[in-house]
Amino acid sequence: MRIDLTDTNASKINKALVQGRRAIGTPAVGMVLTLVIVTDEEHAYDAIKAAGDASREHPSRTLVVIRRVSRSPRDRHDTRLDAELRLGSDAGAGETVLLRLRGELTRRADSVVLPLLLPDAPVVVWWPVGAPPVPAKDPLGALAQRRITDAYAVESPISELAARAAGYAPGDTDLAWTRLTPWRSMLAAALDQARAEVTSAVVESEAENPSAELLARWFVDRLKVPVEMVVTDGPVVTAVRLRTSEGEIHIDRPEGPVARLAIPGQPSRVLALKVRTTAELIAEELRRLDPDDTYAAALRVTVTAPGPGEEDAVTEAAAAETAPAEKTE
Structure with a gap:
């Protein structure tokens, strides 16, 4: 009607x-x-x-x-x-x-x-x-x-994240972060199985992707390790690699709705990891209306691009932090 x-x-x-x-x-x-x-x-x-x-x-x-x-x-x-x-x-x-x-x-x-x-x-x-x-x-x-x-809907997503961090208030969230939920869940589960100390991380994605940027910041905030950003053809995040003392944990999703997960000492497996629709993202956000402290912490981390002769992209927080690595949540 x-x-x-x-x-x-x-x-x-x-x-x-x-x-x-x-x-x-x-x-x-x-x-x-x-x-x-x-x-x-x-x-x-x-x-x-x-x-x-x-x-x-x-x-x-x-x-x-x-x-x-x-x-x-x-x-x-x-x-x-x-x-x-x-x-x-x-x-x-x-x-x-x-x-x-x-x-x-x-x-x-x-x-x-x-x-x-x-x-x-x-x-x-x-x-x-x-x-x-x-x-x-x-x-x-x-x-x-x-x-x-939605930082993905602007011309300069990374600058948009900086603005979001500067003006953040409890209750704020961004669909660029919501898109990461399946990735974060799989990576947290993989770390629980591997039980190894992470020494560095690599995030592969299309250029200027805000979800990849937030994922890198999340690693820095939770794992206290340097993060390398690698540009690929996409779509969105295509792979994540966590280097540990026991080997490399990695999730590859070059295209399509499935990804391949590899954990040291275990056979690789295929997992469902599709690019979700806007309706699915909004539905997820409406399930919880309390402040997302994890998003707030990741948002405030600063990612520093490498200069001439410097190491691969690392965050300032990772360079200054020497505390033992902790598992993601």
Whole structure:
């Protein structure tokens, strides 16, 4: 079911949602959170589809904030809110409200969103593109317990990670980190089996990949070892090698949905390690709304590129740290 409202307000939207639910016989009590998506028209379709798929695991009210850019002086005085409501089969397992803001409302989106939040339910804000420099200080970000960005969606991902570290607040996370969950799980399990001290690590990936960068920082933070970054054709992270006193632990995924894991003294094995969809990444992030301290620690590590005559890329933290290696979590 779809309902279009032109030149409307939050009160009319709430009333239309109640009427729409009654018409299709769908209660609101099953929704567990409010997901606010801040995007533009170009990226709205993909973001809404991903949120709809994720809502089958986390039924939610999805508010899509689309700021319409004024193209003439006359348009700047056209302050207006248009809304499109989607319920039932058109909105996954929840309900979706597209909010198209014009004029002064583009700078006061929080005043439009606030009355539409589900009462007594967590709020998550996701910027598929165009995230603010400091998400927690953004008016919409300040409403949320969880703020999701994506460093992969910008032109300079590594610089974006530096900005995220500078403006980090508990509750911030990034899909570049979420993409690493299967890698981190497999590597932690491999280290538990090998029970050997790691002396260095190698991360192979396409150039300027933020997930690879965060993986290298995670190694430095947890293992206190130098990390070498190797550029490949991708896609994303293609291999990880952990050099230990007993031999090399490595996971290779040059292409496709499977990877090969090798541990010293054990036969190699094939594991499922596909590149996950945005919907799967969002669904994972919605499972936990508490601060991700591991992400915060990895984000703050600085990776130093090698200069002439220097060793392969190592992190400053690894160069200064002499504590014994510890296993990943």
